Amino acid sequence: MSAVTDLLQQAVEGLGSGAVYASLALALVLIHRFTGIINFAQGELAMLSTYVAWQLMASGMPFWLALPVTLAVSFAGGMLVERIVIRPVRGAPELTVVIVTVGLFIFVNALAGLIWSFTVKDFPQPFPDGGLDLAGVRVDWSTLGILGVVAVVMGLLYLLFQHTSAGLVMRAVACNPASARLSGIRVGRVLMLGWALAATVGALSGVLVAPVLFLEPNMMGGVLIYAFAAATLGGFDSPVGAVVGGLFVGVAETLTGAYVHVVGEDLKVGVPFVIILAVLLVRPQGLFGRAAVERV
Amino acid sequence: MSEPVTDVTEQNFLEVRGLHAGYGQARVLQGLDFSVARGEVCAVLGPNGAGKTTTLRALCGMIRGRGSVTLNGRELLGRSPEQAARLGVAHVPEGRGTFNDLTVEENLRIGAHLRTGSGWRGRARRAVVAADLERIYGYFPRLRQRSRQAAGSLSGGEQQMLAIGRALMPRPALLLLDEPSLGLAPLVTRELFEIVRAVNEEERTTVVVVEQNAQLALDIAHRAHVLEAGRLVLSGPAARIREDGQVAEVYLGVSVRSRKAG
Numbered sequence: 170m171s172a173v174t175d176l177l178q179q180a181v182e183g184l185g186s187g188a189v190y191a192s193l194a195l196a197l198v199l200i201h202r203f204t205g206i207i208n209f210a211q212g213e214l215a216m217l218s219t220y221v222a223w224q225l226m227a228s229g230m231p232f233w234l235a236l237p238v239t240l241a242v243s244f245a246g247g248m249l250v251e252r253i254v255i256r257p258v259r260g261a262p263e264l265t266v267v268i269v270t271v272g273l274f275i276f277v278n279a280l281a282g283l284i285w286s287f288t289v290k291d292f293p294q295p296f297p298d299g300g301l302d303l304a305g306v307r308v309d310w311s312t313l314g315i316l317g318v319v320a321v322v323m324g325l326l327y328l329l330f331q332h333t334s335a336g337l338v339m340r341a342v343a344c345n346p347a348s349a350r351l352s353g354i355r356v357g358r359v360l361m362l363g364w365a366l367a368a369t370v371g372a373l374s375g376v377l378v379a380p381v382l383f384l385e386p387n388m389m390g391g392v393l394i395y396a397f398a399a400a401t402l403g404g405f406d407s408p409v410g411a412v413v414g415g416l417f418v419g420v421a422e423t424l425t426g427a428y429v430h431v432v433g434e435d436l437k438v439g440v441p442f443v444i445i446l447a448v449l450l451v452r453p454q455g456l457f458g459r460a461a462v463e464r465v
Numbered sequence: 466m467s468e469p470v471t472d473v474t475e476q477n478f479l480e481v482r483g484l485h486a487g488y489g490q491a492r493v494l495q496g497l498d499f500s501v502a503r504g505e506v507c508a509v510l511g512p513n514g515a516g517k518t519t520t521l522r523a524l525c526g527m528i529r530g531r532g533s534v535t536l537n538g539r540e541l542l543g544r545s546p547e548q549a550a551r552l553g554v555a556h557v558p559e560g561r562g563t564f565n566d567l568t569v570e571e572n573l574r575i576g577a578h579l580r581t582g583s584g585w586r587g588r589a590r591r592a593v594v595a596a597d598l599e600r601i602y603g604y605f606p607r608l609r610q611r612s613r614q615a616a617g618s619l620s621g622g623e624q625q626m627l628a629i630g631r632a633l634m635p636r637p638a639l640l641l642l643d644e645p646s647l648g649l650a651p652l653v654t655r656e657l658f659e660i661v662r663a664v665n666e667e668e669r670t671t672v673v674v675v676e677q678n679a680q681l682a683l684d685i686a687h688r689a690h691v692l693e694a695g696r697l698v699l700s701g702p703a704a705r706i707r708e709d710g711q712v713a714e715v716y717l718g719v720s721v722r723s724r725k726a727g
Contacts, residue, residue: 334574341564341575348562351525352631353550353579 174305179427180420185312186395187419188319189378193389193396194403194411195322196371201405202343203363206255206266210273211371212389212396214250217277218243218372219379219388220285223292232295236376240369247368248361255364256357281386292379315377322370323412339363391438395422398441401448404458413456418444478503478671479524479536479639486516486523486530493519495695496532501688503537504669506662508686508703510679515692517675518559521641524673525549525556536639551579553638559647561628565617569608572616572627573598576634601630604660622653629657633664640664642674646681654678658685683707 193212200208221242225235250273258269296314300307330336342349342359350356374396375389382388399418403410418441426437448455479501487493493516501507509517523530524541526549534541541549546556564572577594602609605626611619616627625645632640642661646654662685665672676682683689689706691699699706 334578337567337571337574338578340567340571344564344566345562347527347546348558348564349575350546351527351550351556351558351562352575353547353635354575355547 177306179423183420183423187416188315190395190399191412191415192374194399194415196367197400198411199367209270212393213274213277215371215375216389219375243368243372244365247365251361251364290384292384294380395441398444401445404455407457410457475503481534483532493695499690506665506672506686508682508689509675511692516695521643525554555632555637556641557628557632559643561624563616563624563627570612572631576631579635597634622649640670640672646678
């Protein structure tokens with residue numbers, strides 16, 4: 170195998186894991202755009218959704234039926250979380266809200282452990298084995314599948330936000346909630362919808378990553394860190410940035426692990442931290458984000 | 466709008482009785498009474514801190530108030546801003562409050578949001594919104610030229626036009642304008658006030674305008690109320706208040722006077 174093919178091979182694998190980071194980052198960005206909240210519990214909610222999918226399949230449902238049911242449950246769950254956990258602290262200082270999402274993180278994690286125990290569970294790979302051979306570079310169907318799912322989600326979100334009146338209303342609320350209320354928009358419902366969408370997109374990331382990582386309550390901990398790096402890199406306000414950031418982080422992680430021998434497999438978890446630190450130092454708003462301008 | 470719940474005369478289209486409102490411990494309004502007739506332009510004047518903005522905020526549900534405020538016989542107090550908007554109150558806050566990330570036309574479409582509640586669907590709704598857009602572009606031709614531009618890229622005057630245009634999209638029963646002249650060049654402000662006058666004449670929209678620039682507001686108003694320290698100190702036809710030199714001096718500053726001199 171030539172050096173170039175080897176490099177490309179590593180990059181392709183990086184894209185596969187990057188797509189998973191991208192979908193969780195997308196969920197983080199959705200909520201941040203609507204509410205200004207960084208939801209530390211996003212990964213745990215995704216993990217919970219994955220358990221729902223697992224439970225459905227354990228009771229005999231085929232994967233491709235369990236998936237839409239799981240997404241619907243996650244959608245409803247996202248609405249409930251906004252209404253019950255987040256709404257009461259709306260308008261509270263940022264730190265309060267952060268602590269609430271951290272509390273939600275711990276609660277959901279413990280809840281999953283209580284119901285399903287902390288033993289690792291096998292999660293079926295929805296995509297067929299094997300893959301394509303592109304000039305010596307092997308692309309697994311699962312990698313293609315994950316990339317495809319993320320592309321479809323991006324496309325659907327784009328259509329929703331740019332071409333429907335519900336999307337227009339959501340963008341208006343994200344931009345100026347006070348004026349949205351004065352225009353007769355029920356902002357509470359729109360925020361519920363935002364959390365519901367984020368929970369749904371997050372659920373996808375959980376289901377996509379579970380076959381690789383195996384299902385257990387702490388499964389999403391690492392993914393969340395990578396998603397934070399992706400969202401920071403892309404800009405916490407930009408869905409496109411989240412996806413580009415996710416793919417970049419995935420590739421960077423794989424290449425660093427493979428080629429920088431000081432780092433290697435063991436230390437490559439440090440890559441997202443380096444990325445977060447570098448972005449915050451050089452361009453705090455991220456690649457696609459806008460600098461926050463505060464009127465004083 | 467929907468039919469009135471109780472009998473109201475045209476004179477008490479908007480009726481404010483014993484309105485108390487404020488922010489936390491700070492009580493700004495201490496029992497305000499006034500009424501606005503249907504189709505009237507009413508100016509609320511007074512020095513800084515008199516409670517003009519607070520009055521508007523209480524009317525549109527942005528802050529809580531005690532007392533009673535009825536629009537066409539329906540109680541407005543105790544409602545959220547979105548509920549007040551559904552009852553026909555369109556509030557253009559100080560500092561404009563446009564959706565800066567959205568284009569001009571998208572801003573106006575948000576204004577048409579309430580049309581969804583009217584039972585129109587699909588093509589019929591699109592036709593209604595298109596007609597409303599035409600109507601607003603008729604008043605504000607400059608917005609038509611900029612329809613694809615982001616609202617954030619507009620000049621201050623254009624943003625104020627957009628904010629008013631958006632408020633007018635659902636054909637509100639009551640238009641509340643908070644300091645529309647704030648930060649705008651005199652020429653732009655004059656143009657804006659002329660458009661408000663035109664809207665009032667053509668659509669019989671009832672308007673309550675809060676202004677520091679008393680002279681401008683009195684030019685388009687039928688009636689004026691002067692506030693001081695949260696209380697109404699003077700009410701009357703705009704023409705009479707404009708002519709009353711003493712009032713001008715005491716409550717409205719020198720602006721009216723210098724106009725007389727000049």
